[in-house]
Amino acid sequence: MLSTRVFSAFLFFLSIFLFYNALGISTEYSYEPLGPRPFPLISLFLIIVCAILLYFFAEDTKASWGQTSLWKKICILLAAMFIFAGIFEYFGFIIATIFLVFIMAILFGAKIIQSFILAIFCGFAFYYVFENLLQITLPFGLIFQ
Numbered sequence: 001m002l003s004t005r006v007f008s009a010f011l012f013f014l015s016i017f018l019f020y021n022a023l024g025i026s027t028e029y030s031y032e033p034l035g036p037r038p039f040p041l042i043s044l045f046l047i048i049v050c051a052i053l054l055y056f057f058a059e060d061t062k063a064s065w066g067q068t069s070l071w072k073k074i075c076i077l078l079a080a081m082f083i084f085a086g087i088f089e090y091f092g093f094i095i096a097t098i099f100l101v102f103i104m105a106i107l108f109g110a111k112i113i114q115s116f117i118l119a120i121f122c123g124f125a126f127y128y129v130f131e132n133l134l135q136i137t138l139p140f141g142l143i144f145q
Helices: 002-022 038-057 068-107 112-133
Strands: none
Touching: 002 038, 068 112
């Protein structure tokens, strides 16, 4: 029960902080009738209400915090995501995605060769989908210019 209350309190305060920041969302021109503010504000308000309900009306449960190996994998995954964000612009989308997918595949138990093949495929496939099908421009990498 304590872990549920800790989670709901953390969620409540995080949502309050984000709600306060979302109040400052504005745009110079309105491209839709309501503008960009209502969706984040309504979503965060609902999350705040759910956090309050979870805090007071959660069932009594036995939560386990996981084994040490799970926490090591989570820390490695978080580090890989921060590295991905850091190398994204310099090395470009393809190489950064290859790195992240390779690390994720290794963490999920794939063999190194399988991970490398999957990572290369995902890097190029995702780049093709975003650039050509979705028309979203991604950085090719400052290293290649």
